[in-house]
Amino acid sequence: MSRIRAAYWDPDGATFGIPTFWWRGAPPGYATRRQLRAAGLRPGGQPIAAQVLWQGVGGTRAAYLYRVDLARPKRTATTAQLRAIRAALLARRTCPTCRQVCSYYIPRSLGECTDCAYPQEAAA
Structure with a gap:
């Protein structure tokens, strides 16, 4: 494991406050808003469950993850x-x-x- 990856590895949330994983290191069961939308789901009011951190242009970037089992179906327009x-x-x-x-x-x-x-x- 590289030092950069190790800096963002906090699965119990002791350092960052919420479980934190490196790029492409999140376990199954978590998804971003875009991934939920592609699956026909929405967060449904649940809080952010985890985050993915990586080194990007301009500093540290973050993507917030939601639990797939708590996601609700996407609403359709009437x-x-x-x-x-x-x-x-x-x-x-x-x-x-x-x-x-x-x-x-x-x-x-x-x-x-x-x-x-x-x-x-x-x-x-």
Whole structure:
């Protein structure tokens, strides 16, 4: 075991406060948020169970681990939520001046479509 790995080996949490492992050294049963999401799970309000530390660019990096057995299934959006999202995205593409639905999102800096914001260029 290298010195760098040994510096991050604290499976009982005596040094860092929570169980700490080196890069790719966590035992089975722990997963990061991204790994949980890939498995269709979410942490579900559980506290951080462990961490992985490694030497990265700019210093020591950390990834927090959650227990897989306490993870809950990922929630799915209801039909009403999906309908509301669709309506909000449509509103972002609708020009308030000419009421045309654009193929792009209206720039917030302009507040209207480019044809209404720059009428001289649209006529040319």
